[in-house]
Amino acid sequence: EETISAVHAFPTTLIYTQSFLKFVDKVNEAGKGVVQIEVRGGPEAIGMFQQPDAVRDGVVDMVYTPGSFYGGAVPEKDALVASNLTAVEARANGGIDMIDAIHQEKMGVKYLGWFDSGVCYNLWTRDAPEFDADGNLKVEGLKLRGNAVYNAFFNEYLGAQVIDLPTTEVYSALERGVVDATGWTQIGLIDLKWNEFLNYRIEPCFFSTDLGVIVNLDRWNSLSDEAKKVLQDAAIAHEAESVAELKEKRDADFAALEAGGMMVVSLEGEAKANYLNAAREKTWARMKGLMAEHPSGDGQYDALIGKFYDPALDQ
Amino acid sequence: MMEWYWALTILLGSILALMAIGMPVALAFLAANIIGAWIFMGGEKGISVLLNNGLGSLTSFALVPIPLFLLMGEIFFHTGLGARMFNAIDQLLGRLPGRLSYVTVLGGTGFSTLSGSSMGSTALLGSLMVPEMTKRGYKKYMSIGPILGTGGLAIIIPPSALAVLLATLARIDVGALLIAGIIPGLILSVFYIGTIWLQCRLDPEAAPAYDVEPISLGEKLTLLVRDVVPMLSVMVVIVFMMVGGIVTPSEAAAFGALGVIVLAVVFRCLTWESIKKSIVGAMRVTLMAYLIVFGSATFSQLLAFSGASSGLIRWATGYELDPVIMLMVMFGVLLLLGMFMEQISMMLLTVPIFFPLATSLGFDPIWFGLVMLLALEISFTTPPFGLLLFVMKGVAPPDTTMREIYLSAFPFMGCSLLLVGLLVLFPKIALWLPGL
């Protein structure tokens, strides 16, 4: 029996970690006598942003983390960030295989699976958002909290200089009015209690979560074929199941938020299309720029986007 | 994987041995990390993780307030503004023995309400009060003890960054936990005042009994307006800036330092010499403390990664015991871990295990959250390695010994334990206010 050590980027109580732990249970059930995952903990075991390097160097065998935490090494993670598909489609059309190959080449890790996909981000504000004559969102009055994932979009399209705060400081910053708007995934606002201060959700949502399981490549190659199959099968099954589970969770969260008075405001028509285009294209541009700096170049750029973005869905 | 108790023995054993033979605390942590990384993270590549982890823990905005509060206190001291204020308070309070100790507790309680950081408030009060009080003939425990105590108040009395984080991790009501801390926090400062009164009674020598010339009301008013109000107003202004949403608690320290600089300019006592001394003073403590943070953050992670701390927690909570005994076990585990780990890592590690357990034992989660905050607070000043003790050592006069600091801390830790006992007997103390 082989044992694989693992850490996860977020605290154990967070919904995304719970999802990963379910995947671990599945592997440990199916892999009895073949392969077992031994979870060593979260950010208390290895720092959140140091985990990608730790798996790359083989200090730990497996990590569950957003691709954005190692965007310097694999800028192609932005294809997932700007995706409007879920892991189910990207698995079927070969997109995840392509991302896997890029991870192996650029980072020396196996990309095992894209979990908790199909969840996107909204802008959430305290006060009713304002729009200009063309229906575009006005950002001048907003005190917007940002982070590395969405800054390309916030800065370059919305023209906002964001206030960069760690997640743990956002609650008190909202409480005191230091910030009055933030991006966040559709799920999880209630767990963080930010809904005590935020009253508006701005639609449409943009981006996608980019949480994935990466495995040290040498360790992966050293596994028996049987062990590899157990891990890969469980990952593919969990890709699909986590999409369904989080959809349910999102609907429940939205209902609870609306019952608590959360208002939904939506951009319309051309303004909406511009907003979505900007989120996507600013992120793609960042990706293309960083790809071009790498010796392997940006030749795969178009193919990659084809696998993770379906324009028909945005019609 | 190694059994958890062997991992624990190796890690704690090496750090204790290295510190005992007199290795600087930060270096002892780094050395223990190298040993631990080698064993548990697969040889020399583990050491790169160690460096990366240290980099991650150090470049965190949460650490910004500490040097700035230190700078604020040092400027107060080196420009003579602090001396002015304490002379005035001394005169205003007349003969009350131990008056500056009371001022420390009252000021500290007030200050706690604005700073969420116990390291920051220990740094400020320590650099502000200890040199002044020593100069006036106070025994050191009369200044060091109350400051170590009020440093801990900072995380119970809202606002408190640590309480928000705990509530978020444990998925309990943030507002309720913050409000639950108010009455216990006030009770605790009353206990502190009682302790000082007792210490003055037991040892009248502890606080100077010198007579102050009686002065007229007019002179008192002048003193108050000229020497006390401007200094206090710096504090008041930063409180208002925080409450009004102009600054976050982490940013408030910068305005504290700026405010004191402005004040020193107004009072014409800002010299290049005093600026230089203040910066050097703030640097000495900050660098010493941050290199320890650099080492101890990784040590915390090694305890977690090796399975040592989670093994200890599971073992200690694995028995079916009476709820009160279970509570004592959890409390004890927190105190033990607290001697070696930093607080956020401890919360990440213990919350997922302790809160479900507490719920199954029938404890109110808000009440339990508060007890946990108290344990974190106490562990911050637990000898031998509570971080606040080292911060205090950094700001106290050079001849202060370890014994003095430890002995000063004990009575005030006793107060916190007494409060925990009261909370167990009368949970309403915590739960009445949020229940309204």
Place this chain on the structure above:
Amino acid sequence: MQQVTRLYNAFLFAMAFISGAMLVWLMVSVVVSVFMRNLGIQPFAWLFTSSEYALLYMTMLGAPWLVRVKGHVHIELVTAGLRPAARRIISRLVAALCVLVCLVLAWKGVELVHTNLARNDYDVRAYYFPRWLLTISFPVCFGLMAVEFSRFVFGRELMHSGEAGIHE
């Protein structure tokens, strides 16, 4: 030789000076970003990020100087109970151990910088910041700390005083 010593000392104090400047920068950057925000201008995101990086540079550039001024706390238990001759030996041994720790970290620091350059690593916050610009502070810091600790191994002065207590 004297020339080298003087140059080295100048370098050590220059680093300490930068460390102090970083401390002042912490205050300035926070004050400026708060002013901008409250004037309705959105503060530059680099103000925030630079203060986080300043914490690292401040600690790493100042740490060797702190060894020089004996500012790193240690606890004297064993060394306080020993006879002067034995204490001298233990004290120099402890200092030598410190040198060893610093050398290991300096050596791994050099490797880390190499890796960061080879992999073209970035520190991803508000901006993509080249990682080696941060990790370069490790070999510099620990290398100089090793030199400073070795003064307590070979030099006239001892690190330990022989009086019980925490010492700076």
